[in-house]
Amino acid sequence: MTEATKTSSAVVTPNQPRWRLLCWLTAEPISLIGDQIFFLAIAWTAVQEAGPAGAGLVLAAGAVPRALFMLLGGTLVDRLGPRRVALSSDILRALLMLAAAVIAAAGATIPLLLALALTFGVIDALFYPATNALAPLVVAHEYLVRVQNLRALGTRAAVLIGAPLGGLLLAIGGPSTSFAVNAATFAVSAVALTALRIRPVVAEQRDGGGGVVRQAMQGLRYAIGKPVIRNLLLMVALLEFAVNGVINTAFPALAAERQWGAQGLGWLMAALGAGAAAAALVLIIIRRLPAPGLVVAGAACAGAIVMSLFPAAADLPATLTLSVALGAVGGAVAGIVLPIIQADTPPAILGRTMSLFALATVGVSPLSIAAAALITDQAGLRTAFLAAAALALAGAAACITSGPVRNITLKATARAT
Numbered sequence: 001m002t003e004a005t006k007t008s009s010a011v012v013t014p015n016q017p018r019w020r021l022l023c024w025l026t027a028e029p030i031s032l033i034g035d036q037i038f039f040l041a042i043a044w045t046a047v048q049e050a051g052p053a054g055a056g057l058v059l060a061a062g063a064v065p066r067a068l069f070m071l072l073g074g075t076l077v078d079r080l081g082p083r084r085v086a087l088s089s090d091i092l093r094a095l096l097m098l099a100a101a102v103i104a105a106a107g108a109t110i111p112l113l114l115a116l117a118l119t120f121g122v123i124d125a126l127f128y129p130a131t132n133a134l135a136p137l138v139v140a141h142e143y144l145v146r147v148q149n150l151r152a153l154g155t156r157a158a159v160l161i162g163a164p165l166g167g168l169l170l171a172i173g174g175p176s177t178s179f180a181v182n183a184a185t186f187a188v189s190a191v192a193l194t195a196l197r198i199r200p201v202v203a204e205q206r207d208g209g210g211g212v213v214r215q216a217m218q219g220l221r222y223a224i225g226k227p228v229i230r231n232l233l234l235m236v237a238l239l240e241f242a243v244n245g246v247i248n249t250a251f252p253a254l255a256a257e258r259q260w261g262a263q264g265l266g267w268l269m270a271a272l273g274a275g276a277a278a279a280a281l282v283l284i285i286i287r288r289l290p291a292p293g294l295v296v297a298g299a300a301c302a303g304a305i306v307m308s309l310f311p312a313a314a315d316l317p318a319t320l321t322l323s324v325a326l327g328a329v330g331g332a333v334a335g336i337v338l339p340i341i342q343a344d345t346p347p348a349i350l351g352r353t354m355s356l357f358a359l360a361t362v363g364v365s366p367l368s369i370a371a372a373a374l375i376t377d378q379a380g381l382r383t384a385f386l387a388a389a390a391l392a393l394a395g396a397a398a399c400i401t402s403g404p405v406r407n408i409t410l411k412a413t414a415r416a417t
Contacts, residue, residue, distance in 0.1 A: 036162020
């Protein structure tokens with residue numbers, strides 16, 4: 001039994017009217033739609049200015065600071081509180097998007113786009129740990145699995161809606177209009193955050209003493225010293241590294257090799273999203289998850305098997321089936337691991353722990369894409385998929401061999417009232 005399981009019944013949560021919770025759960029996907037609009041708009045603008053290489057440079061400029069500053073962002077979350085940091089991030093991003101709209105209308109240059117991407121990446125490094133640290137202060141621990149998977153469904157919806165909407169806005173009004181609409185999405189998210197009630201964390205609990213870097217290291221040492229958190233983060237990082245590389249490099253190469261074209265690639269991506277959404281729905285519906293540590297380890301093993309089968313899939317329907325299964329694996333792992341880590345972390349260190357989770361998911365993306373691209377180019381698709389499968393197996397082993405992970409228990413989700 002984890003420390004969080006033993007103490008969760010004593011956690012005092014605010015009296016949260018359902019409408020406030022629904023506002024938050026609705027507004028967060030709206031801001032994620034804004035992210036999709038932003039990335040599409042800035043990539044399109046960079047392509048017009050400097051071709052595909054320019055777009056890649058600009059997107060990388062946003063991804064690198066997001067990864068580098070994530071742990072420091074988590075430290076600020078613990079110092080200032082997650083709602084204050086998330087709210088500040090939304091306001092700053094809204095103002096940044098308004099500035100971007102003016103810049104785009106006047107004629108954006110690559111240096112300006114690089115500065116815009118860098119600034120957005122730094123602010124995102126604050127937002128990710130802040131928004132993930134909110135849930136344990138908003139609902140009781142027995143609701144965490146349900147709430148996190150509702151958030152996951154919102155994220156899937158944002159991805160499905162954001163890209164087509166971003167393309168439509170670019171076609172209608174160009175990048176300037178896209179950035180202005182994006183500013184509005186962040187404003188909506190900020191309003192919802194002001195209405196949300198959270199459990200207060202007193203200042204002496206929040207501040208562990210020392211400077212920002214020292215506190216960041218304290219958070220890292222805490223996660224390393226907790227077997228449940230350490231092994232689950234390792235598994236998530238390895239699985240995310242494997243799946244991210246496959247999705248962004250091996251999938252396009254597979255679609256080109258099999259002559260399925262862009263439409264086939266689109267179907268593969270849609271199948272992934274459908275699988276992840278299905279897993280989230282299942283986790284929302286079930287009230288009790290037996291042996292969650294073994295479930296996520298088993299899911300990682302299943303993911304390894306699925307990825308090893310991709311090169312042998314004979315046609316598009318078979319490959320789509322594997323994509324649905326892979327999406328379900330990713331959705332199940334994220335939907336179980338995040339609530340476990342949140343419930344097993346004291347409020348005073350939630351931001352730093354959530355920054356490590358963000359590093360294990362969002363932060364590994366640039367490296368995983370680069371590694372998968374190199375393997376695919378040098379050794380071929382089959383080797384790329386098998387390498388990804390090996391990483392997933394290593395992640396599963398980190399959990400299966402850990403007694404504390406195998407013995408994790410979660411309280412049954414309370415019935416809605």
